[in-house]
Structure formats: C-alpha cells, structure tokens
Amino acid sequence: MNRLCVHTITTKPLSLEQCLLEYPKHGVEGITIWRQTLEGRNCTSVARQVKEEGLQLVSLCRGGFFPHTTVAGRQAAIDDNLRAIGQAHSLGAPIIVLVCGAFPGQSLAESRKQITDGIAAVLPIAEQAGVKLSVEPLHPMYADTRSAVNTMRQANEICDALGSPASVGIALDVYHVWWDPELQQQIQHSASLNRLHALHICDWRVPTTDLLNDRGLMGEGCIPVREISEWVDAAGFEGYREVEIFSDRWWNTDQTVFLDQIAKSYERVYSAEALGSNSHSSHHVRH
Ligand code: ZN
Secondary structure, eight states, X not given: OOOEEEEGGGGTTSOHHHHHHHHHHTTOOEEEEEGGGGTTSOHHXXXXXXXXXXXXXXXXXXXXOOOOSSHHHHHHHHHHHHHHHHHHHHHTOSEEEEEOBOOTTXXXXXXXXXXXXXXXXXXXXXXXXTOEEEEOOOOGGGTTTTBSOOSHHHXXXXXXXXXXXXXXXXXXXXXXXXXXXXXXXXXXXXXXXXXXXXXXXXXXXXXXXXXXXXEEOTTSSSOOHHHHHHHHHHTTOOSOEEEOOOBHHHHTSOHHHHHHHHHHHHHHHHSGGGTTSOHHHHHOOOO
16 A cells, blocks of 8 residues: 545546546555535445545545634535535545635634534534544635634644544645644644544645645655655554645646656655655755
8 A cells, every 4th residue: 555645636637537547547546536526426426436446535625614704604604514524425435624714804713713613513414424524724825715724733723622522633734734833743742632634745836836726746845745744654644645736737737647747756755765864855946
C-alpha cells in the first residue's frame, strides 16, 4: 500500500468515470470524491464502480458553509450537510470534509459559534449514518467567505466545544496550515485525541499567482510536505496522503500526463532517500 489518494477536483477536467479508470493506471490507491462529480449519478452504483476499479473511497468533499446572517440561510446549510451525509452513507465514504464557511461582515467569532452549532445540529444524523465529520482549517486568506476556522488550534477548539465526540475530527491540508508555528504540537494534540482524520497534500508556489487555483505539485513550492507528513505519521496517523491540487495550469494539460507527474512527485517526496531530509529544499526554485 502506497497511501496515495487523489481528489477528483485535482483532475477536474475528467468525469468521475474517467477518474475511476485512470487513477489505478497511475498507481493511485484511494479516491476522494467531490460532490459535483456525483451530479446525475446514483451513489450506490458509484460505490460499486469504485470497488470494481480496486480503489478505496477515502472521503467525500465537501460539507460545511454553516455561517449565515439569517436563520433561513443557516438552515439551508444544515439541509445541505444532511444531503451530504446521505450521499456519504450511500457511497460508503467514512468521512465528510467540512469547509466550514464564513460570512463577510459577520465576526469570525460569531461564525465559529455558528459552525459549532451547525455541526452539532447534523451530528446525530452523521453518527447514525456511520459518517465522520472532519473540520478542515483553511489558510487565513480565506477567512472572508470560506472559513472562520484558520488554524489547527481553532479546529481542535471546535471539537472540544462539541464535547469531543468520536465522530468529529480534523482534516489537515498542508496548503492551509504549513506556516503555523504550532503545527507540530497541534498535530500531536489532535492525534492523541484520535481526531486527526485526513492529510491533504500539494505545494505553495513561489510566487503564487492565484489565491485559489495556483496550487503546485509536491516539490513545486515551499511547503515541507515530507516533514509535515513525518510529524503526522509520528503522531500515529496511518491514513492516505490525499493529493488535492486546484491548478488552472495543470487543468489545461493532458490529465493523464498530470497524473504521471503526481505519481512521480509523490514518489520523490516519499522515497527512502528523502527520509529525514527536508525534501522540498532540493526542488525549490526561487524566481
Ligand atoms: Zn484540503
């Protein structure tokens, strides 16, 4: 098992069926499905197709976006999260990743309270469905509209506020939290409470040209992907390493070539030779 998983958004130009065919050809063992690729499909048949291709379904992306200034807006978010839980259950996805949301003009503290309340509202249904909810802290540049949860500490605090139920945890994306001076300590803390659910990998290009769609392949930027992965493993995490890359640059290329590059960069970052070294430094090119 190589622990390599790819998010369907990473190969956005491919349909779900194409992802299921192509991923195994490139040594990919796990798949995280984004909900938009499910449109017009039956979740139970998708679950069967995933198995037929020998892939492991790692998680469903994404739920969340709980904050809103109106009750109706917050209820709409809860309803959408309940739909996501139903989908995850039919798919057999063990986890839903939550991009928790933020509402411009509303304080981040209030948004975090609404996020906690929103998760609490859907939690009983998630537990019945056997689906875990994973809060993904997002880089603070997204605190305007995407997430009021910007650090591992804040994600841990939300889990604490909910009473640390076994079905709520954290999805760590290196793109969002690599800069955090508390990262290693918060990884250890969350893993010690069995709430480190997922690891998303990619890289931060230097200079980055777009705040959303300029993520790099592992090794194309300045994130110490290998080092962070070692912290995560040392804390006891044994799950997949999920490649999640939004990139106009890569989406404009042949996706089978892109998948080749993903497999190669994954191999480079996690090869035995890179052990104990800061793998990013040898590949980083300063412009
Ligand atoms: Zn992510």
